[in-house]
Amino acid sequence: MKKSITPNQIKQNNRSIIYQFIYKSKKVSQQDISYNLHLSRPTVAANLTAMEEDGLIRKDGLIDTEFVGRKAAAYSIVPDYRISIGVEILEKEVKTFAVNLYGEMIDCRIDEIAFERKEAYYKKICDKIIDFKNSLSAEDEKILGIGFAMQGLVTPDKQTILYGVILSCTGLSITEFSRHLPCRCTFIHDADSAAISEMWVSPELTDAFYLSLSRHLGAAIISKGAIVSGKHGHNSTIEHIQMNPNGTQCYCGKVGCMETLLSLTALLSEQETAESFFERVRQNDPACQKRWHVFLSDLAKAVNMLHLVYDTDFILGGYIAQYLCEEDLAFLHGQIQQMTPFSEEPDFLRISKMPLHNIAIGAALPYIQAFLEDAELPAAPNPPEEKQLNC
Numbered sequence: 288m289k290k291s292i293t294p295n296q297i298k299q300n301n302r303s304i305i306y307q308f309i310y311k312s313k314k315v316s317q318q319d320i321s322y323n324l325h326l327s328r329p330t331v332a333a334n335l336t337a338m339e340e341d342g343l344i345r346k347d348g349l350i351d352t353e354f355v356g357r358k359a360a361a362y363s364i365v366p367d368y369r370i371s372i373g374v375e376i377l378e379k380e381v382k383t384f385a386v387n388l389y390g391e392m393i394d395c396r397i398d399e400i401a402f403e404r405k406e407a408y409y410k411k412i413c414d415k416i417i418d419f420k421n422s423l424s425a426e427d428e429k430i431l432g433i434g435f436a437m438q439g440l441v442t443p444d445k446q447t448i449l450y451g452v453i454l455s456c457t458g459l460s461i462t463e464f465s466r467h468l469p470c471r472c473t474f475i476h477d478a479d480s481a482a483i484s485e486m487w488v489s490p491e492l493t494d495a496f497y498l499s500l501s502r503h504l505g506a507a508i509i510s511k512g513a514i515v516s517g518k519h520g521h522n523s524t525i526e527h528i529q530m531n532p533n534g535t536q537c538y539c540g541k542v543g544c545m546e547t548l549l550s551l552t553a554l555l556s557e558q559e560t561a562e563s564f565f566e567r568v569r570q571n572d573p574a575c576q577k578r579w580h581v582f583l584s585d586l587a588k589a590v591n592m593l594h595l596v597y598d599t600d601f602i603l604g605g606y607i608a609q610y611l612c613e614e615d616l617a618f619l620h621g622q623i624q625q626m627t628p629f630s631e632e633p634d635f636l637r638i639s640k641m642p643l644h645n646i647a648i649g650a651a652l653p654y655i656q657a658f659l660e661d662a663e664l665p666a667a668p669n670p671p672e673e674k675q676l677n678c
Contacts, residue, residue, distance in 0.1 A: 301326060302334050309344055309364055310388070310659065316352045316359035335362060343368050364388060369429055369658055373651030374416065375436045375477065378402050378454060381412055383419050384647040388655055390487050392648065394423060402454050406463075413467035431658055432471035434650030435464060436480040438503060440520050445473035449520045452538050453503060471654070478505030478523065479514050480649035481604055486512065487652055488641045494599045495637075498525075498590075501605035504550045508597065525593065526550075530585065548585040551606060554578070565610040583615060587622030594635065595627070604639030611638045 308324055309315055321331045338344045342365055350361035366387040375382040379401050385393040396419055400411065420430060437459075439451025448459040465472040475483075482497040486509060493512045499505035504526040508515040515522050526546040527539050534543030547553055555564055567575040590601055603611060620633040639645070 301330055302338070305331060305334050306338065306343060306364070307659065309362055314347055314350060314361045314363045316350050316361055318352050318359055320362075366391065367393065367429075369431050369655075370423070370425060371431045371651035371654040372416065372420065372433045373436065373480070373647040373649065374412070374433060375480075375647040375650065376402060376412075376454070377438070381415065382644070382647045383416060384644060384651060385419070385423055385425075386648055386651045386655065388659070390648065390652055390655060392644070394419075395644070395647070402456075404456060404459065409463045410467055413464055416468065427469040430470045431654035432473065433464075433468060434480070434653060435461070435472065435474050436477045436646045436650040437474050438477055440524070441474040441476055442520060443516060445475065448474060473653075475650050475653070476505075476507075477646045478507045480647075481505070481645045482507035482509055482514055482649070483652050484641045484645035484649035485509075485602060485604060485639055487649075492600075495602050496593060496597055496599055497602045497604055497639075499605035500549060500551070500586075500603060500607040502551045504546045505605070525589070528589075528592075530588065545589055549582070549589060554582050554607075561606065561610065580618070583618050584622055587619050588626065590619065590636075591623045591626045594623070594631075600635050600637055602637050602639055604642060604645065606642065608639040608642035 304324055305320055305326070308320055312319070317328070317331055317335060320326070320335075321328050324331075335344065339346070339362075344362050344364050347361045347363040349358035352359045366389050368388060370385050370387055370393060373384045373386070375384075379399060381398045381400050382395065383398075384395045387393055396415075398415055400408070400415075402408065416433065437448060437451060437456065438453040439456055440449040441447065442449050446461045448456050451457045451459065461472050461474055478497070478499045481499045485495075485497055486492050492509065495509045497507045497509060499507070506523040506525045508523050517523070526549075527537065527541065527544045529541065529543050530545050530548055531543035535547045536542050537544035537546045539546075551561060555561065564575060564579075568579050594601060616633065616636050616638070619636060620631070624631060641648075
């Protein structure tokens, strides 16, 4: 026998859909909410009053509406009613970002702290995070969670580093951090984190192959609006596909992996910065242009191979993305056209819309998404007696 829906569940559902409608509309009147959601005015009014008292929404000036003869009071959500924190752990520094319910950065800090697999390191990082949280005047209950973006694969439950050779952190448990922090904590693979940021700024993006071209190479497959994790936790690890059997050694111990050809580490010489390299490329420095075209040619080989497996859009992201231009895409497409048996339009190649700070911000976004999807709102009030809806 199916369980019937209780009046309290209906009330809570009404509150959830009203909140989400305000969230998506950014700024909306009571009349527009009532009309678009087919809810009575008393139900909408009661929920608006209660949500305003709870701090979820606020009156936000006046707004034109076709349902009244004068401007109506506008409502918007309080973006920082809840916030989330993303932390990117790197070899020599830690990036900490706080975002609001719209995924907008509230504040950030970058600390130069060398990674060590020691209790003192974990405690130091957590002390920095708590100090950062306190600087935002955020109570513990306001923090939805803290996501730690790692240069390594993580287990499906987001609690353990499955493979972390770059930082020598394989087997690291999230409890090393969470025991010092007052809220939920999870690990996330840095490439997945970057792809989540990309989906956030491009809501229409449902299927794509995301390439993170940063100090190290990474990738993520986006399918039906979600990251594909794979059966054993090492999905999309294209960085360890061998491209040159006679190439240089990868950090994984094998030789000639994509990582050794398509990362910033492979592109730049020692002590060289990306800024200075690309400045010389755009100034037509022959040596730098030659090196850049070799890199792009190798990238074209990799993209062509992957595109033959998965015919979808390819997003070129990571730290290199900010330096890419249409000329580079044209060169890539020309190289791919020489290799592929199909007549390919260039529209499947795209430059990331969020090349900077995408990993740290992306580590925070899953908590925001969960809050919005689950609508973890305070209990709905009892509305006054329902009256027939008059539009």
